Amino acid sequence: MTKHAALWNPLADDSHPAGWITSDAITLSNLIHQGVQPTPLLVCSGGTSSRCAADGLWTLDLRARYRQLIINEDAEEVEIGAGLSMAEVLEGLQTRGRAIPVGLSTIPGCGFVLTGGVSPLTRSQGLAMDHIVGLRGVWGNGDIFDLSEPVNPASTGTDSNNETHHQWRGLLGAAPFLAVVTAIRLRTQKLAPLAIWRSTGNIQQLAVAIEAAEQWNHSASLQWVWNENIELFVTCFADDPDAVKAMETLEKLLGDFAQSSMTIVAGQHAQPPFGTLARSTPATGRLHNEVISRLAPAWGQQLPSLIADLNELMRNRPHIGCQISAQQLGGVSAQVPVSRTSFIHRDAIWKPWVSATWTAGDEKGRKSAIDWLLRANNLLSNYCPGVHLAQIHPHLSCHNEELNDAFQNWLPGLNQLKYHQDPHGLLPPL
Ligand SMILES: Cc1cc2nc3c(=O)[nH]c(=O)nc-3n(C[C@H](O)[C@H](O)[C@H](O)COP(=O)(O)OP(=O)(O)OC[C@H]3O[C@@H](n4cnc5c(N)ncnc54)[C@H](O)[C@@H]3O)c2cc1C
Incomplete structure (x- = not known):
């Protein structure tokens, strides 16, 4: 039970876990029945x-064994x-x-x-999660499961139908609190070329771009990063003429740019890196960071005040690695019924996320960065009522508030599921 590969996340990688578990599902189930201590796993x-790893806790590392x-x-x-x-998934699918x-x-x-799973293609293809048709794994109570998408989740016929629907809903969006998923079956999409326009812009241009994107009803999506510069990153299907036209119209509307380029790529496996135009001087040294993601419907009239608040936050960021970004969703992701998954903010069209960065080992720097993160989160909550729990923070003071904002009136249902599927709190708390 030794660590066999470095973690991509430096904060997790620098932690000192109790140890690493790499068991198959049956051994894991037995291990859970015997009792894993300390928790959470x-x-x-x-x-x-x-x-994914922290001081004094066990990590179940799925990377070595679950690779089919x-x-x-x-x-x-x-x-x-x-x-x-x-x-690796895209590489495997590309061949077909x-x-x-x-x-x-x-x-x-x-x-x-x-x-x-918010993607630049979410507006035309839905969330990555919306493609799941089957899940295998081990509940927090040690029971092994193998579930397929309920045929008609809306009809709540028998009790066992109801139970499966609840479990399915819980796993799609709240799995980290309930179970270890070892395999996922997904519907695939035809690989299609993408047009991607990237540019730097100023604050006024960002506001114009957001306003324009809020009116889009085709495959185009706007992503942006605010760091030293602002980067705009628009993606659409190259064969969607309305979207390509909207991209060109936006480019004209925004006028001159310091850097601007349009590329056609074969698919997301070849998409250009996001965020590299936002900084001319990369932050150096070993960096740690925490990220909070929020969800919002169209900002409309609130946009000027949001931009002013973001500007103030960026002017007072404690480290040059601290940044605020956003990606656009909606469209097809808004058509999935709220009751189907734990991703309940189906009216969201923006997912802004705040990255708070500090130099590893700088305790004062960490405190300033976390204070800034919590202040940004608080401020953003006025414009973005939802939370996207893509990163969980049971170790930060905002955890309970994040759970409330992520799951709202579905939280009691999730707690009921947790009571049955993870009664001893093997996994992180809800
Ligand atoms: C460079 C980068 C770009 C990103 N871009 C996007 C983006 O465009 N859209 C978006 O929506 N998000 C994006 N994210 C956020 C990312 O999708 C989430 O943080 C996601 O949870 C990371 O999953 P992971 O498996 O890589 O990480 P891990 O750290 O291994 O896992 C993340 C969490 O999920 C839980 N978990 C992981 N696997 C399982 C499992 N099999 N069963 C149960 N629980 C599990 C873990 O407990 C952990 O808390 C990005 C993150 C990075 C670092």
């Missing part, structure tokens, strides 16, 4: 979040082991001309899919 799929990629005959479905990264919508980076693992 942490889970690592891609190892990109700050909470099984594409069915017509390539419309794929089963992936929970230890694969999104880059298929893909799944992934995020702005292909580095994350299956935590991306299980916690929602």
Whole structure:
């Protein structure tokens, strides 16, 4: 039970866990029945979040053992082991001309899919989670499960139907609190070329771009990063003429740019890096960070005041690595009924996230960064009522508030599920 590969997240990588578990599902189930101490047991799929390993706790590392990629005959479905990264999944599917919508980076693992999975393609293809058709794994109580998407989740016929629907809903968006998912079956999409326009811009141009994007009803989505500079990053399908036109109209509307480029790529496996235009001087040294993600419907009239608040936050950031970014969702992701998954903010069209950064070992720097993160989170909550729990923070003071904002009136249902599926609190608390 030794650590066999570095973690992508430096904060988790620098921690001193009690140890590493790499068992198969049956051994894990037996281990859970015998009792794992201390709890919570942490889970690592891609190892990109700050909470996949921590001082004094065990981490179940899925990366070595759960690596299968099984594409069915017509390539419309794929089963992936929970230890694969999104880059590995795309690489496997590419050979069959298929893909799944992934995020702005292909580095994350299956935590991306299980916690929602907001993609630049979400507006036309839905969340990554909306492609899940089957899940295998081990509940926090040690029971092994193998679930398929309920045929008609809306009809609540028998008690066992109801129970399956609840479990399904819980796993899609709240799995980290309930179970260890070891394999995911997903519907795939046809691999199609993308047009991507990237540019730097000023604060006024950011406001104009957000206002324009809020009116879009095609495949285009706007992403942006605010650091030393502001980077705008628009993605759409290259064969969607309305979206390409909207992209060109936006470019004209915004006028001159210091740097601006349009590229056509074969798919998300070839998308350019997001965020590199936002900083001319990269932060150096070993850096730690924490990220909080929020969800919001259209900002509309609130936009000027939001931009002013963001500007104030950015002017007072404690470290040059601290930044605020956002990606656009909505469209197809808004068509999935709220009662179907634990991603309840189906009216959201913006997912802004705040990254608070400090130099590893600088305790004062950490405190300032976390204070800034919590202040930014507080401020953003006025504009973004929801939370996207893509990163969990049981170790920070905002954890309970984040749970409330993420799950709202579905939280009691989740707590009931936790009571049955993880009664001894093996996994992080709800
Ligand atoms: C560079 C980068 C780009 C990103 N871009 C996007 C983006 O475009 N859109 C977006 O929505 N998010 C994005 N994210 C956020 C990312 O998707 C989430 O943080 C996600 O939870 C990371 O999953 P992971 O498997 O890589 O990380 P991990 O740290 O291994 O896991 C994250 C959390 O999920 C839980 N978990 C992981 N796997 C399982 C499992 N199999 N069973 C039960 N619980 C599990 C863990 O307990 C952990 O708390 C990005 C993150 C990074 C680092």
